Amino acid sequence: MLGLSLGNDVLKNLNKEMNLENVEKLMLETSDAIEYQNEVSAILHSNLTADDEEQVIEELNALRAEALAEFNERLPNVPKTDLSNSIPVSKNRLRQENEQAEDISPEPEKSEPLLA
Structure with missing residues (x-):
């Protein structure tokens, strides 16, 4: 009986x-929301x-x-002048590049023993 009383x-x-x-x-409000969702x-x-x-x-395409x-x-804005022709190459720089190219030695052959 107490349970019924508390429930009541x-x-x-x-x-x-x-x-x-x-x-x-x-x-x-719920029916309005359901109607909107159905639409x-x-x-x-x-x-x-x-x-x-x-x-x-x-x-x-118009928006893009x-x-x-x-x-x-x-x-x-990007400059429109070509700078590669306007910068002179110095003779010293050319000489240094040539010397560096000559200094490169070829790789040792595979038959030569490697030093430890």
Whole structure:
């Protein structure tokens, strides 16, 4: 009997916390959310026509071109002069490069013993 009495008290407390107006409001909000979700699902599951898909692709390409143009505007300008012909090569540098090339000795042959 004590269990029924405690259960009855708990049920009364729950009924005090959740009045009928709050339950109706919650049900209305839930049904609105379910309706919205069904609309989103219907849109996602519908197939685009060829014209719609073409328009979407054109819009995507336009957005990409716009983003690329904005990115290119932020890049610094690159000089257009060719610097390779304007820098003279000194005779000393050429001589040093030739001497270094002559100093390179060939690898020892495999028949020669290696020194320890």
